[in-house]
Amino acid sequence: MQSEHKLEEIGAFKTLEQFIIEQQGTLDHSTGAFSRLLRDISVAAKLVNWHMRRAGIVDVFGKTGEINVQGEVQQVMDLLAHKEFVRALKRGGECCLIGSEEHSEAIPIRAGKDNKGKYIVLLDPLDGSSNIEVNVSVGTIFSIYHLPDHMEEATLDAALQPGVEQIGAGYVVYGSSTVLVYTTGQGVNGFTLDPSIGEFLLTHPDITTPRYGGMYSVNEGNYQSFELGLKKYIKWMQQERPEDGRPLSTRYFGSFVADFHRNLLMGGLYIYPATHKNKSGKLRLMYEANPLAFIAEQAGGAASTGTGRIMEVIPEKLHQRIPLYIGSLDMVRNAESFLAGERGID
Numbered sequence: 001m002q003s004e005h006k007l008e009e010i011g012a013f014k015t016l017e018q019f020i021i022e023q024q025g026t027l028d029h030s031t032g033a034f035s036r037l038l039r040d041i042s043v044a045a046k047l048v049n050w051h052m053r054r055a056g057i058v059d060v061f062g063k064t065g066e067i068n069v070q071g072e073v074q075q076v077m078d079l080l081a082h083k084e085f086v087r088a089l090k091r092g093g094e095c096c097l098i099g100s101e102e103h104s105e106a107i108p109i110r111a112g113k114d115n116k117g118k119y120i121v122l123l124d125p126l127d128g129s130s131n132i133e134v135n136v137s138v139g140t141i142f143s144i145y146h147l148p149d150h151m152e153e154a155t156l157d158a159a160l161q162p163g164v165e166q167i168g169a170g171y172v173v174y175g176s177s178t179v180l181v182y183t184t185g186q187g188v189n190g191f192t193l194d195p196s197i198g199e200f201l202l203t204h205p206d207i208t209t210p211r212y213g214g215m216y217s218v219n220e221g222n223y224q225s226f227e228l229g230l231k232k233y234i235k236w237m238q239q240e241r242p243e244d245g246r247p248l249s250t251r252y253f254g255s256f257v258a259d260f261h262r263n264l265l266m267g268g269l270y271i272y273p274a275t276h277k278n279k280s281g282k283l284r285l286m287y288e289a290n291p292l293a294f295i296a297e298q299a300g301g302a303a304s305t306g307t308g309r310i311m312e313v314i315p316e317k318l319h320q321r322i323p324l325y326i327g328s329l330d331m332v333r334n335a336e337s338f339l340a341g342e343r344g345i346d
């Protein structure tokens, strides 16, 4: 039995459901459908969390033996997460189209005559999943668009909207605790799953990200293939200038959501540029860069291709990749100025 004090503590926290209902009144499309869609996403996140916490026990480690559309080895958990989100969104009835990293084509949700779904959900069901076997945090990323009014049928074209058209976006980081962070364009809020009551509790209200941070995240193994401006920026961050907080530290989990979440809370910059191997960068525009760009901007940060705003990129393909500089505002702007040749190593 929980102690009286502990129950009081938990009761003091607003649940995700209570928060969504509160926010519903302020949304311009507050028919309740969007609130139900967010609830469906949170149900899937709880189920993925359930699988994750048993991964080592029920042998859901390892690979399916398949290669996904990205040409990457598909992990068992990738597929499990994909299935949980598709099932929850189909059952919820608010979604008319799903785009998933784990599926080459967009998935229309035709739930028959009563499917009034007007929302499109693009997602990376489990980002960084190759880290599961070594117990490094991984995450889900989701992006939500409205089916354009002039479209009856939800086709891929309906999904290929620039990031500025997103009406919601968020991520779940499955780490030392499971935290869901999302925005609907009115700030950023974070919720921690309390498994003892099965509720996401509002633990990080109104998240704002520092304009500058002491860390940057990049795979320096690719250094030789970085463009000159980026090489200069990295050398600048590594210079011994204690008077202005240099050198910075590097933190790179190999798990975008984990790196992004830390940088969001502490200040920092995540970089995945074009490399010889990934000529357009590695991160996917529609379900990785755009949703976390929405979060970053809403928290006072920024997200850039290196030469322009991520959320203004006009998409061409569901799985297209994009170079990405995302996190603290001043650090993104520094990157852009080095890349433009406006700055050198002092």
Ligand code: P6P
Pocket: 127, 128, 129, 219, 254, 255, 256, 257, 282, 283
């Ligand atoms: P590399 C995971 O596959 C991912 O998409 C991101 O989560 C992560 O930051 C990046 O790729 C790691 O890629 O090439 O550095 O191993």
